[in-house]
Amino acid sequence: MRSLSIRDLNVWYGPKQALKAINVDIPLGQITAIIGPSGCGKTTLLKSLNRLLELNEQVRVSGQVLLDEYNIYDPSADVTEIRTRIGLLAQKPFPLPMSIYDNVAYGPRIHGLARGVLDANVRGHLEAVGLWSEVADRLKAPATGLSVGQQQRLCLARALAVEPEVLLCDESTASLDPISARGIEELLRSLKGRYTLVIVTHNIDQARRLADHVVFMWLGEMIEHGPAATFFEKQENELTQAYLAGEIG
Amino acid sequence: MQRNQRRKLEELFFTALMRLCLAGAGLVLVLILVIIASRGIGALSWEMLTQSPSGGFYTGQGGGILNAIVGSLYLATGATLLAAVIAAPVVLYLHVYGSHSRSSQLLRLALDVLWGIPSIVYGAFGFSLMVFLGLRASLLAGIIALTLVVIPILARTYDEVVALAPRQLREITLAMGTTRAEYLGVLLRQTLPGLVTALLLAFGRAIGDAAAVLFTAGYTDNMPNGLLRPVASLPLAIFFQLSTPFPAVQARAYASALVLTVIILVVSILAQWTLRHLGRHVIR
Numbered sequence: 467m468r469s470l471s472i473r474d475l476n477v478w479y480g481p482k483q484a485l486k487a488i489n490v491d492i493p494l495g496q497i498t499a500i501i502g503p504s505g506c507g508k509t510t511l512l513k514s515l516n517r518l519l520e521l522n523e524q525v526r527v528s529g530q531v532l533l534d535e536y537n538i539y540d541p542s543a544d545v546t547e548i549r550t551r552i553g554l555l556a557q558k559p560f561p562l563p564m565s566i567y568d569n570v571a572y573g574p575r576i577h578g579l580a581r582g583v584l585d586a587n588v589r590g591h592l593e594a595v596g597l598w599s600e601v602a603d604r605l606k607a608p609a610t611g612l613s614v615g616q617q618q619r620l621c622l623a624r625a626l627a628v629e630p631e632v633l634l635c636d637e638s639t640a641s642l643d644p645i646s647a648r649g650i651e652e653l654l655r656s657l658k659g660r661y662t663l664v665i666v667t668h669n670i671d672q673a674r675r676l677a678d679h680v681v682f683m684w685l686g687e688m689i690e691h692g693p694a695a696t697f698f699e700k701q702e703n704e705l706t707q708a709y710l711a712g713e714i715g
Numbered sequence: 716m717q718r719n720q721r722r723k724l725e726e727l728f729f730t731a732l733m734r735l736c737l738a739g740a741g742l743v744l745v746l747i748l749v750i751i752a753s754r755g756i757g758a759l760s761w762e763m764l765t766q767s768p769s770g771g772f773y774t775g776q777g778g779g780i781l782n783a784i785v786g787s788l789y790l791a792t793g794a795t796l797l798a799a800v801i802a803a804p805v806v807l808y809l810h811v812y813g814s815h816s817r818s819s820q821l822l823r824l825a826l827d828v829l830w831g832i833p834s835i836v837y838g839a840f841g842f843s844l845m846v847f848l849g850l851r852a853s854l855l856a857g858i859i860a861l862t863l864v865v866i867p868i869l870a871r872t873y874d875e876v877v878a879l880a881p882r883q884l885r886e887i888t889l890a891m892g893t894t895r896a897e898y899l900g901v902l903l904r905q906t907l908p909g910l911v912t913a914l915l916l917a918f919g920r921a922i923g924d925a926a927a928v929l930f931t932a933g934y935t936d937n938m939p940n941g942l943l944r945p946v947a948s949l950p951l952a953i954f955f956q957l958s959t960p961f962p963a964v965q966a967r968a969y970a971s972a973l974v975l976t977v978i979i980l981v982v983s984i985l986a987q988w989t990l991r992h993l994g995r996h997v998i999r
Contacts, residue, residue, distance in 0.1 A: 521889065562884075562998075610996070
């Protein structure tokens with residue numbers, strides 16, 4: 467049985483505690499949305515799931531994140547393997563300084579995937595994000611020449627090419643125009659089932675549209691979580707009610 | 716109304732001031748080129764570019780400065796490459812493994828100090844090093860001394876370029892499960908145009924430096940013929956020719972200076988061209 471569970475997770479930035487005793491199970495093959503006001507620890511929680519937090523030297527983490535019963539914070543854990551299994555789609559589209567083709571091929575190349583069938587692999591991932599027909603004639607062109615929306619789809623293709631099991635999305639539509647944002651949303655929905663998605667969003671409507679499961683954060687604490695249907699129907703906590711009603715945050 | 720007029724006058728005054736300074740700086744370059752060209756072009760000949768000095772070259776007889784042209788190219792290329800091999804990994808390491816550590820701050824300070832040291836000091840230091848290692852004045856010793864001169868230039872210039880790389884690049888790359896060494900490769904791609912600029916600066920400095928090679932590379936009228944043999948260099952060729960009392964030989968010094976300038980110009984243009992090609996994929 468595959469699973470992703472967070473057990474008693476605490477995070478400090480220097481002396482400031484950013485996450486307080488978080489316990490939650492992320493349902494597999496579904497979309498889990500982490501919502502809450504700015505600065506509540508949404509992104510910190512997300513980035514604790516693939517150990518990106520530790521790029522900041524001030525950060526201290528205690529607790530466990532279990533991927534198939536394997537604690538990714540175990541001292542013997544291989545961080546590159548963890549980040550291979552748990553991919554990231556960042557807030558702003560950020561291509562690597564390479565051609566369109568190489569952006570997608572980079573992951574398979576370093577991880578030794580798709581040997582001998584790299585062209586087909588790249589094409590497959592570009593098709594999956596609906597970019598193939600737009601870039602087929604300029605695969606060797608710089609990725610920075612694409613529009614912002616195209617760049618974000620390229621970044622999604624790049625993340626998927628590493629063949630992760632879990633995909634973390636950090637407000638991945640926030641810096642896009644509405645049409646591109648809707649496109650990314652559709653793509654994320656289409657990934658459900660094959661991948662476990664964890665998305666951070668400050669957009670409650672987006673959470674309503676996409677999420678199967680919702681986690682509500684407030685000042686570093688997890689206030690409430692549950693299946694989207696029941697979560698949006700009836701909230702147990704006053705803070706959650708107030709936040710969803712737009713009274714706070 | 717009056718206030719607006721004053722603001723417009725201010726604008727006019729300061730743009731005029733900037734244009735004046737720009738013209739001043741440009742004029743110096745133009746004057747240098749004009750003087751070198753007008754005094755040297757008459758002495759420039761095919762013979763001068765294609766032959767080594769024959770007996771009596773320094774009293775106005777036949778021969779050329781091919782030995783110094785080739786010698787200088789060897790010295791500057793060798794030093795630039797050797798310095799790059801040392802400096803580029805140091806810079807990348809500083810940024811990926813020890814970005815904010817105390818030792819990296821100390822290293823930057825040390826490099827800044829080294830940058831400011833006059834090259835005659837490197838020449839003297841290189842000379843003692845040479846004696847210690849049992850080397851004679853030679854191409855190798857000259858390359859080593861020039862390498863010491865250009866390492867700080869290369870390292871600090873490249874360091875600044877790497878510091879300008881977007882912070883996200885690191886997070887995005889590592890999030891794909893890359894090792895830090897693989898991230899170094901991506902960082903190198905992002906900063907390659909900056910590295911080329913740094914190499915160019917270093918090359919320009921190395922080929923134009925006379926003091927560091929004075930004791931270490933020696934001088935010879937022969938073509939370079941081995942790492943452990945002395946080599947001629949253009950700056951010293953210019954110096955020796957200028958210090959003769961013969962106007963004809965002095966004119967050749969200006970012709971040699973012209974050659975040196977043209978070499979630097981050609982290298983700059985080549986680098987610009989490479990930059991445009993290499994910079995295609997850089998994230999801005």
